[in-house]
Amino acid sequence: MPADDATDFATSDATSDATDAEVDLVVARTRFGADGLVPAVAQQWDTREVLMLAWMDEAALRETLTTGRGVYYSRSRGGRWVKGDTSGHVQAVREVRLDCDGDTVLLLVEQAGGACHTGDRTCFDADRTVVSGGQE
């Protein structure tokens, strides 16, 4: 689970240039699962690190698009979760992409501080298994 317990980093001045019509179109094209959620992958826009995977309901996706902040639905807490509200490790969202069948969201973000609650930069830093040195 990504972090929201640290206390450093100021909140960002994220904004959104997306129009209401654009927001409606993205939401309409998104295929939420039976539980009303869609997986959302957050990627640092310049280094292309995969930071974390979280979940969005329609309200979270809409808020992300309209505010430019990474907003999710916390499955463990069962509600809205604005990334960085506690930790300050906010995500300023530059781009929202949907995959080819609309059931996955990719966010290109500027991540303040560590994305992970462990303090790591990404949630994928700690547990790595090398499969192949690159014989392909």
Added chain:
Amino acid sequence: MPADDATDFATSDATSDATDAEVDLVVARTRFGADGLVPAVAQQWDTREVLMLAWMDEAALRETLTTGRGVYYSRSRGGRWVKGDTSGHVQAVREVRLDCDGDTVLLLVEQAGGACHTGDRTCFDADRTVVSGGQE
């Protein structure tokens, strides 16, 4: 949905250096959902493009780790799906990472050809909404 209908590209000679003990440990650390599946994000290892998101059951994760090929569970077909078996657009897997709570897999792969069934390089190429020019 990623592609499996094209006919170009040879199959890869993907192999795995992971030991049986390593495979068992990764599988044991993975927290599959109530449906027995875990989301798996495939990322091109060098360019760091996010290629696709698919799903794995335990057997698919184990086969990925032991063969070095990207193997998934197709929710639409309800069964094992070896990426590229039809299309030749195989994934040679270099590294398998788990996130901090073990409920998401990140694969670093060498993707042959387009990852997407549309012919696009990634499943996230076609539907992009700019949110912010980078005021953060």
